[in-house]
Amino acid sequence: METELIARYAVIGHPITHSRSPEIHAAFAVSTGRNIRYERIEGSLPGFEEEALRFFEEGGSGLNVTLPFKERALALTSRCTERALCAGAANTLGFGPEGIWADNTDxxxxxxxxxxxxxxxxxxxxxxxxxxxxxxxxxxxxxxxxxxxxxxxxxxxxxxxxxxxxxxxxxxxxxxxxxxxxxxxxxxxxxxxxxxxxxxxxxxxxxxxxxxxxxxxxxxxxxxxxxxxxxxxxxxxxxxxxxxxxGLGMLVEQAAESFQAWHGVRPETRGVIGGLRSRITPPV
Ligand SMILES: NC(=O)c1ccc[n+]([C@@H]2O[C@H](COP(=O)([O-])OP(=O)(O)OC[C@H]3O[C@@H](n4cnc5c(N)ncnc54)[C@H](OP(=O)(O)O)[C@@H]3O)[C@@H](O)[C@H]2O)c1
Missing domain, CATH: 3.40.50.720 (NAD(P)-binding Rossmann-like Domain)
Structure with a gap:
């Protein structure tokens, strides 16, 4: 029996427990019919580069990067988009035929x-x-x-x-x-x-x-x-x-841009913003 290989994605940061990226990407995956795994990785301050490279060596397909590693993420590769170069920082890493590439979708x-x-x-x-x-x-x-x-x-x-x-x-x-x-x-x-x-x-x-x-x-x-x-x-x-x-809408829209860069399809965002808002914003 063949087992389906599920593409692996993650967000790395320090601290990372507060990150909403796993639920945002899970919602995008459902709405676009993708079967993915998206996890949180608690990065270590001295070891970020090693951890990010290991993620890709072990078959990871895409990595979101958050505080305080965005500048170090850009330095991991010379293949980056112009907007990442201008920002001097990357929040999205992907893996292609020529290795790791970096983008900034904020x-x-x-x-x-x-x-x-x-x-x-x-x-x-x-x-x-x-x-x-x-x-x-x-x-x-x-x-x-x-x-x-x-x-x-x-x-x-x-x-x-x-x-x-x-x-x-x-x-x-x-x-x-x-x-x-x-x-x-x-x-x-x-x-x-x-x-x-x-x-x-x-x-x-x-x-x-x-x-x-x-x-x-x-x-x-x-x-x-x-x-x-x-x-x-x-x-x-x-x-x-x-x-x-x-900035909740920005959070979801930058995630959608990362999702599109990895999967080649743009997910719907409004429903995800609304769902997230109802879960994380206390009623006034
Ligand atoms: N919605 C989203 O998708 C999204 C995406 C990225 C970032 N963000 C948010 O944007 C904010 C900034 O992130 P960052 O990555 O730019 O952080 P950062 O690199 O650590 O920069 C923090 C900035 O805030 C200033 N600052 C901090 N406390 C201040 C205060 N009490 N009064 C005046 N200035 C103060 C700092 O000024 P000094 O230089 O003087 O220290 C610095 O300019 C965070 O809240 C982050 O969550 C949101």
Missing amino acids: GVGLVRDLVNNLGVELQGADVLILGAGGAARGVIQPLFEAGASALWVVNRTRARAERLVAELGVVCAAKSMQSVSWSDLSTLQGFNLILNATSSSVNGEWLGLPDNIFLKDSWAYDLGYGQSLTPFLQNAQQLGVTRLSD
């Missing part, structure tokens, strides 16, 4: 959630990004490609924002981008879209934003998720902003 996941799910107009938009970590890096090129006209990056550690702007300006010729210091926020004009790409919401921290950065019809979008209204979104709401979203 930015396109954000753009799909903004444009397709929320109806945000990015064409000509002025965008303020709070934070200059891995997530901020990953979303900049896709935002420009989706039509954003200018982008400001503000970070608690100003030098990190300056470095990001300088590096992305060279690597992906990202134009119309500047860094500003946190103390300059009160001097800026309103933006069409304000993205919280800091980890402040995850840690329950209040950013204390000034009202001048918001316009009457601005969108406030938090890459964080998991609470009914994150501190950043509460802050924006208190300042009169009504267009608010957390």
Whole structure:
């Protein structure tokens, strides 16, 4: 009797127990008729490279990579997409005839959630990004490609924002981008879209934003998720902003992009976002 070989996928990170990727990919597999195994791997800080390579040596087909290994994931291979190169980080690894390849689907996941799910107009938009970590890096090129006209990056550690702007300006010729210091926020004009790409919401921290950065019809979008209204979104709401979203849709959309890269088929996402929201967001 022949036993069916089930393709193996996984997400690696540290810590990893909180990851929703297994249930998202399981839902995609059901809706597209794929038979896959998708597990969590608790990566070790000194041993990430060895563990990721072993996964593929043992026949693994695809690996999602999360904090704090995304930059190290990119360094595992010289075969990567332009968007991974621009981000300087990879969240998706796959195995093909020429070995391991790397991609970064965070930015396109954000753009799909903004444009397709929320109806945000990015064409000509002025965008303020709070934070200059891995997530901020990953979303900049896709935002420009989706039509954003200018982008400001503000970070608690100003030098990190300056470095990001300088590096992305060279690597992906990202134009119309500047860094500003946190103390300059009160001097800026309103933006069409304000993205919280800091980890402040995850840690329950209040950013204390000034009202001048918001316009009457601005969108406030938090890459964080998991609470009914994150501190950043509460802050924006208190300042009169009504267009608010957390990053749950981005989470599902970036997973769908990884799924498509591995399986060649795009899964439906709206039902998965709705199902996940009803399970992880406490009722208000
Ligand atoms: N929805 C999704 O699919 C998705 C995907 C990727 C990431 N994310 C979320 O995006 C967030 C950032 O991730 P990351 O990978 O960029 O993390 P990271 O590389 O560790 O960067 C963290 C950033 O947050 C800033 N920060 C932290 N606490 C702050 C505070 N109290 N006030 C102001 N700034 C603060 C840091 O500033 P300093 O440089 O000054 O330390 C840094 O810019 C996380 O919440 C993550 O869960 C969501």
